[in-house]
Amino acid sequence: MTMTTAPQYLSASTLTGDSVKNLQGESLGDLKDIMIDTTTGSIAYGVLSFGGLLGMGEKLFAVPWSAIEVDGQNKQLLLDVAKDRLKDAPGFDKDHWPNFADTTFATQVRDYYIR
Helix, strand or coil: CCCCCCCCCCCHHHHCCCEEECCCCCEEEEEEEEEEECCCCEEEEEEEEECCECCECCEEEEEEHHHEEEECCCCEEEECCCHHHHHCCCCECCCCCCCCCCHHHHHHHHHHHCC
């Protein structure tokens, strides 16, 4: 990924709702939530919202935070994934969140996004 100028510290509420784009400039949705590993205090996942209309039918994706880049200059987040690939990514809906502590889930998600 390309390095951009971004503040070193941002509040979660500053990032939540920000648009997420791939490196080709295509919209991939927006950041719905941030999942924090309470044992380490670090951000584990960004929850990306994609598709749907007015929150109906949207698909959510847990993306390892290490795969997301903050583009402070353009006030957006960057994810190096093709739009078509995101459509096939392991996801969930707003009423059925995964167990983020499940190592099988963590491995599946990490392997999908981190090359």
